[in-house]
Amino acid sequence: MSSEIQLSLFNEESNFDQRELIPTDAKIPVPPGTYTNMNELAQHCNQCQRCELGSTRTHAVVGRGHLKAPIMVVGEAPGQNEDETGLPFVGRSGQLLDKILASVGLNTEHDVYIANINKCRPPNNRVPTPHEMAACLPYLLEQIRLVDPKIILLTGATSVKGLTGEKRAITKIRGQWIEWEGRLCMPIFHPSYLLRNPSKEQGSPKWLMWQDIQTVRAKYDEIRQSDGI
């Protein structure tokens, strides 16, 4: 090997060229540590054909928020607004999600990063298939590794199933901490479920969400205190 080629192996751009060659077929794993930053991951997602959703997307929807956020929210999959803008949770559910977070002083500028199980929009907003979720999961795992959140909020049963593999009714598990890969996770209602159930009566989904987000805020404060932040 010429010394010029050897030297080029130390050059960041040439390393990234190699990553771009990683096949995007779902059968081929994306090993942990593949991406050194979110831009590389986003670039790859926008070229991805690991499942059939790649052929109908406008934009891959990777994430928004603080890239080192202590709290990460994981949704299901992009809808039309997200597919058009390339940003997660920017439609009506996203506006409600931002309000829920803001109600306890959290926002994507300082504390929160938002991503989805699936990066591409399923046609007619159908639930992603198990194959589509499995094909996309390595990207989410890389996002979790890069952001390294202390707390992960899983919005709805699809998000719980997509990340942990556990098929559980969200009404049964919301508001309870679970541990996944050494990280604290809390299943919560999906904001779109709250849009369909607007009552704020005691015991209603919105009321329960208010309890859950306060529990999350309290845990976050506890962690900050024990970390001396």
Ligand code: URA
């Ligand atoms: N619903 C989701 O689960 N994710 C989005 O990004 C938007 C709506």
